[in-house]
Every structure is written in structure tokens, then in C-alpha cells.
Amino acid sequence: MDKMPKWADVILIPLISLLLAAIISALVILAIGEDPIAAVKLMVNGALGSTYGWGYTLYYATNFMFTGLAVAVAFHASLFNIGGEGQAMLGGLGVALICLFVPWPHWSLALLGATAAAAVFGAAWAAIPAYLQARRGSHIVITTIMFNFIAAAVLNYVLVNVLRPTGQMDPATGKFPTATHLPTLHDILSPLGIAFSKAAPANVSLIVAVLACVAVWLLIWRTRFGYELRAYGFSESGARYAGISPFRITMLAMMISGGLAGMMAINNVMGEAERLVMNAVEGAGFIGIAVALMGRNHPFGVFLAAILFGFLYQGGAELALWTSIPRELITVIQALVILFTGALDNMVRMPLEKLFLALRRKEG
């Protein structure tokens, strides 16, 4: 019998962890001499108070949905993919190549092509650490960290020496052709009579991200492969005994994970920047870890957590603009969320389990 009812595990523990992270964040804001309540008001206003704010919140959330799903899929196979950052960089390279060198007639086709290219590049970048883990026994966490740095070097080389247009100083590709520009939420919503900010970068990739959440849910809980994935994650020896190949699961789980991380590029590279720049990912690969932990590795949880982090990102930018609180506050909040929901999970769980056991004994 479980020590706790399921709702406590799924809802109560994340909420308490989030509350602890929020309290410490508030203390940090107090310590640097600012007012936490005013800060929260400013963040809510800046991120959710206008369609412009929503546009940025949803834009960031789209990134985090992809990287959060990436980490979550790997977690289900008990693999920790820290390489989302590098996989998203390579995904960006795939998007850039396919947008620059294929003459697309319409954005919808370009989106399909770019999504495929981003997924293939991201999956390929994750496949090498996966192979090394499955066949050579090297630790996936260390190799994916190393591959983040190698990806940065590769991207740096390609941008400086290959894709940079002649005469341009900064290491970036040229602008993508107009036919590959994705419609923003303004373009999508205005025919429906809904006014949405024109300046905000949220675009059609948001819909792709939501579809990806549904697809991952189907994959993990409604397919044979998803069952094998979870079985492997739960007990490697048990899965092996049931005839599930660890090599196959490791490879496929990491490639799906890398593919999802790579697909982030359709949002930031194709949808927003419309060219590939050096620092396009901006740490979104790492935020995926926080998002997956917060969302308890469930696609719906990832969806909610991604919107929460999108809000934090846009709110944090507003704070940096209007107060003397630097943007790095968000990095601190993100660290606290990872700490409390990931590493210090037992600190919340152990007393709660005791509490529920005591309650049950009283009833019995």
C-alpha cells in the first residue's frame, strides 16, 4: 500500500516545494532591499497584464515545453539528459540550413521541413552519448555535459567560418528568406477578431509545442514502446528479464529526447530571430530540467510548468527594466525550484509521509 494518497504525491508535494522556493526568493528580494510584493505585482503586470506580455510569456513557454518534454522523456527511462542545451543548438543549425538552402514556397511547408530538420539534428547529437552509454558504459550525464561544450564549439566554427555572409562582423547567418517567416499569434488571431500584440514573438510553434505534449503523453502511456520505456526506467534488470533491450530503449529514448530539444529551434531561430545567432538557446536547455522536475515528468505538468517559467522569464525581464533587480533573480528562482523539487524532494516527502501514516492510524 502506498504511504500517501496519489493526489498528495502529484499536487501537494510540488506545491509545497514551489512555496518553499517562493519564500526563499522573497527573502532574497528583501535582502537586496526591494519589496517582494511590489516585485510580484510588477511581474504579473508585465507578463500577464497585456497581450504583449502574454506574447513573450508564451514565446518563452514554447521553448521550455520542448526542452521540458525532452528532459521528461529521458527521465522516464531513468536517463538524465543535461544535453538539451547542445541538442537545441544543433537543432538551430538544422533549421538554419534547411531555411537558407531550400527554396520553400510557403511557410507551412517550411515549418514541416524545419521541424524535421531540427528533430533530426537534435536526435543525432543525442545519439552519440546514448550509444556511448549503451555500448561503452560511459556515464550519460558527463557525456551530455561535454557535448554541450562541443556543440558550442561546432556552432561557433560553423557560424564564423561557413555560414556568416561575407562582410558581416557578428557570427550569425544571414536573414532567412521571407517565405520561411512563421505567422505570429497576431497573424493567427486577428482574422478571428481577437486583438493580439503585433510586437510579441509568440508564433505558430506554440501549437506545435502543445501537439508535442499530447504526442509525448500518447507515446509514454498509450504505446508498447512507452510501456517498455517506463519499465526500463523503473527497473533495468526487470525490463531485461522481460525481454526489453536496454540498448534499444537507451538509444530511442535519448534520440526522442534530443529531437524534442532540437525542435525548440523552430520557435527561437525560425519564429523569433529569423536567423541563427551564436547564443540562440539562452539556457533554455537547462531550464528544461527545472520544468520537467516541476511538472513531475508528465506532459501536462510540463505544459503548466513551462507557462510558469515563461511567466518568470518575462516577469524577470520587466523587473530588470523597471527596478534595480537584475535578470539573474530568475536564475536564482530556477535554481531553487530545481533544488526543492529535485534534490531536496525527500525533505518535503518524508515528513508528509509520516503525517499521512499518522492520520491513517488514527482512522484505523
Added chain:
Amino acid sequence: MDYLTILQILDSTIRLATPLLLACLAGLFSERAGIFDIGLEGKMLMAAFLSAAVAYVSGSAWLGLLAGIAASMALSILHGLASITFRGNQLISGVAINFLAAGLTVLIAQDWFRQGGRTPSLAGNARFEPITLPFAETLQSVPVLGPLYHDLISGHTALVYLAFACVPATWWVLYRTRFGLRLRAVGENPAAVDTAGVSVVGLRYAAVVICGILCGIAGAYLATALQAGFVKDMTAGRGYIALAALIFAKWRPWYALSATLLFGLLQAVALRYQNIDLGGVIIPVQVMDALPYILTVVILAGFVGKAIPPRAGGEPYVKER
């Protein structure tokens, strides 16, 4: 390439290898006791900031060093709390610590100094000054060995000599003391150590604290010796390179010295030359940047020797199952 150029590159190799060496030895203590630590980067960064801040305010680099060690140890204890006491995921805790340091350093620096997340430049006693070893000036005129002694061996800060002294010290502690034997045992088979009546929790906390001290020195070296003050993200991935060196060294102290010197040399060469021309084949600078990571992946994959981590690494110890 003449003799003096080679000496200059080797000299800068030593300067750049020092923080890697300290962080690598820090990781060695922690991982030999079975606690994975990918938070080396964060601890160094935190130490770099607080040492620079205290050194600036007090005007003493040594006070800065103490503050840096304290900052790094605070994060170490947090890591210990998460991974030893609450038996959480050590990797996730390390990731959290790296972000915590990246955010807090800039946040506090901005609040204290209002210079865009950096400390003011350090000068005079707030920095560690190079030490000229005895007879370095008089022996400089001796051919070959004179410049070697004067340029390469003499003229570093106290922390560099301390870092190099840490290598035999680490070897001695790990392989010649009772504490070292137990520390290594707790990383391989904690249940056996527990059965012998030695506290697994105590040993692991001791290892984590030593790790914190060494990371603290490494961070203080970055901000108060190698450079003059703290700037945002100044560790620039050195914690991860140290981690790579640790694997490269297969978790052994003397190998850690050669691995960090090699990676330091790569950094020194990349700093001095942009693209290297090897008889027609041009090696771009990005290859030098990526080489430590590529080498580590190759070593990890077991293509050149096999790197086997401590057996109980990453697993929290539960007394009774």
C-alpha cells in the same frame, strides 16, 4: 618558436592549470567518497565573488581567501544536505548549485557595488602578488636553466604553489592515512564501512567539506590572483573542465596533475594563437576549445584505457534495506 616563447606558454599553462587542478582535486575527494559533484563550477564562482568582494572591502587578499572558502563550503554543505541527509539526486543538486551561484553572485554584486554584476578592480594587497623565489634574479643569466627557474618556476602567487603542494598531500591523505582508506572504501562499498562501525554519513560530509575548501581556494585564485576582481560567469566552464580532467585522471591525484596541466596547456595555446597552421592544415581555435571535452568523451568511452568511477558513486546510502 624560440625557447623564451615556449617558456611563456608553459608559464601561462601553470597559471591556467592552477584553478583546474584545485577544482579537480576537490572533485576527487568528493567522488572518491561516492558523492558525484557537478557543482564544482558553482562553488568556484561563489568563492570567486565573495573573495573578491571581501578582498576589496578589507584590502586583504588573505581575508578574501577565507571568505571564498566559507562561501564555497556553504554550498558544499547544501550539496551534502541534499545528497547525504535527504538522499536526493546528487546530479540534480549539482545542477541547482551551479544555477544558484550563477544567479546569486550577480544579484549580490549588483546590490553591493552597482557595477553591473561585478566587483571593483582589486589592487595592492587585495590581490595575491607574485612571489620571487630566492636567487631567481641572480641565476637568471645562467643559460637554459636560469630563465627556466626565473620565468617558469619562480614568480607565481602563493596559491599556485599551494595548489601544486596539494597533489602530494592528497596522495598522502588518500593512500597513507586511515582516513583516506576509509574515504576510498566509502565510495566503493559503504555497507562494509558501516559494518566496521565507521560512520558513512560522517565520512561523506568530511569529503564534501574538503571539496568545498579546495573549490573555495580555486575560486579565490581566479578572482584575486589570476584576475583582479570578479566578473559575471568568470569561471567560464572551468568546473566542467576540472570534472573532465578528473575522469581523464581516472580519479587519481598524480594523474589529476598531468591531466589539468594538459588542459591548461590547451587553454594557454588557444589564448595565444587563434588558428594554428600545421604545415598546410589549419587547426581552428574552436578545436582547441573543444579538445578537453572531446578527449574526455574518448576516455570515457574506453577507447584509450578505461575510466572506472568509484562503484558507489551517485548512490545515497540507506542503512537498512
